[in-house]
Amino acid sequence: xxxxxxxxxxxxxxxxxxxxxxxxxxxxxxxxxxxxxxxxxxxxxxxxxxxxxxxxxxxxxxxxxxxxxxxxxxxxxxxxxxxxxxxxxxxxxxxxxxxxxxxxxx
Numbered sequence: 001x002x003x004x005x006x007x008x009x010x011x012x013x014x015x016x017x018x019x020x021x022x023x024x025x026x027x028x029x030x031x032x033x034x035x036x037x038x039x040x041x042x043x044x045x046x047x048x049x050x051x052x053x054x055x056x057x058x059x060x061x062x063x064x065x066x067x068x069x070x071x072x073x074x075x076x077x078x079x080x081x082x083x084x085x086x087x088x089x090x091x092x093x094x095x096x097x098x099x100x101x102x103x104x105x106x
Contacts, residue, residue: 012069013101015094016041019067026059028068029097030079035071039104041097049075052082065090072096 019025020043029036029044036046047054049070059066066088070076073095080093097104 010073010093010095012095012097012099015067015069015092016100016102018092019065019094022065022067025065025067028055028066028079030068030070030075031097039097039106041069041100042103042105044069049079052079053086055083055088056086062087063089065092067092067094069094069100070096071098 016027019027027041027044029040029046030049030052031046032048033046036044036048040046047058055066066080066083068076068080068083068091070079073093076093076095080091083091
């Protein structure tokens with residue numbers, strides 16, 4: 001399986017729509033702070049992968065719907081796995097902002 005097949009079926013545009021339609025959902029951008037400042041999805045919270053454990057403190061309810069993304073989907077996949085291992089039951093890796101076609105805040 002090549003890298004391009006790794007995230008087949010993941011559509012960040014549909015993921016953002018689902019997040020916005022889900023009550024209490026949190027959209028988490030796990031890219032670095034500089035990447036986030038260069039452009040991010042409106043409403044996305046920046047919690048970089050290297051400090052993703054902050055989610056445990058900031059969103060302690062394990063049933064909180066978490067929609068996680070990064071640039072390509074790789075870091076968000078690692079973050080989603082960490083969060084699932086930490087007991088979160090409603091975590092979705094929605095892929096990378098490089099495939100996002102909606103409005104971006106700069």
